Amino acid sequence: MEKRIRVLVAKPGLDGHDRGAKVVARALRDAGFEVIYTGLRQTPEQIAEAALEEDVNVVALSLLSGAHNTLFPKVVELLKEREMQHVLIVGGGVIPDSDIPGLKQAGVAEIFTPGTPTAAIVEFIKVHVTQ
């Protein structure tokens, strides 16, 4: 038996900067994860569908546009609709500290703001993924 953690790295919404997402994707790959990268400007529906088809353990959302309070909870909800409530959802980007409790309340497991070492993200995923 060979379990391998699969992570969907997705950029919901309209901002066109995926440097951060790519750095994280690379770090996750180097940690031995299979990273499915979907590119820019994904709708929450596309993200949920891709997560379903790829049967991922983790959905990592990156967003710099400020729309996180709308888009992150939407992804959580759509995954639940698809009976994928076990999927670990994490987020990253320029997200104000004051928004973080609300996002966690909505079902995002953790938010990683700028300056987080990639090793911390890897560690968090390793600890929290339930196979």
Place this chain on the structure above:
Amino acid sequence: MDIVQELLRGSRRALARAITAVENDYEEAGSILQDIYPFTGRAHVIGITGPPGAGKSTLTDKLAKEYRGQGKTVGIVAVDPTSPFFGGAILGDRIRMNELTMDPGVFLRSMGTRGSLGGLARKTVEVVKLMDAFGKDIIFIETVGVGQSEVDVIKAADTTVVVLVPGLGDDIQAIKAGILEIGDIFVINKADRDGVERLNTELEMMLDLNPEKTLWRPVVKRTVASRGEGLVELLEALENHRTFLVTSGEQQRRRSARTKNELLVLLNEHISKKVLEKITVGGELDSFVERLENHQQTPYAIVNTILAEMLR
């Protein structure tokens, strides 16, 4: 409900979970594959292979849309390389196929090679079977970007499409063996670039020189996949090949060869596993290695001993 029943009833989530089970060799993998087996063999399996950057994903995306336009359902297995150093992978084929994500008639799954070197992932053949049983009419296998000898795709596909681009140099002689031998259809993608005539001529000459006169003479088609040019002709070639496969009996021949191969692979896998279990449990393996290091015995003699023991 049983995962196979759910899958056969059209649950996409069940298909996704079954693929994971098979890919990771979960305990239930064997029984899943066994239960879906009677429902396989219906789909037209199309392999898309070629060097990195030739446009395999873009072409697959466009072809999938054309088939959807004809009302056919589509499965796609997209393979990308696993890092040999870290064991992880970045699977990026969805980037070029994002529009297909919201189409419930398309199921796209990315796979890492996980150590397999032939251009496919270890369990690609089995994943194709799952999609086949799920009821997909057309299943694409997009290989990793290949060089000269990654030809495993022919073990899984009914029709193999080799995608090339002009401007890779006049090296067609050098790559005559390997991937240029496996194409049923050759596609010159990015055909708006310089060098297309030359590549076309070289391909045709190579195909004419083919000493083995087979019933199907591979065809060469030109596309500009990003703009959708040449797709109609390519679809026609795919359809012609499928008709040929069925009417000539070639389909039967290929599938029977494949079935035999799959059986042998499976047998091999299980025998290896059994032997390994047996010789590791009591620490025999280590003592064998020790004897080898001390030059007390040869590996050939040891293998004979183990086999004699097992097959008694």
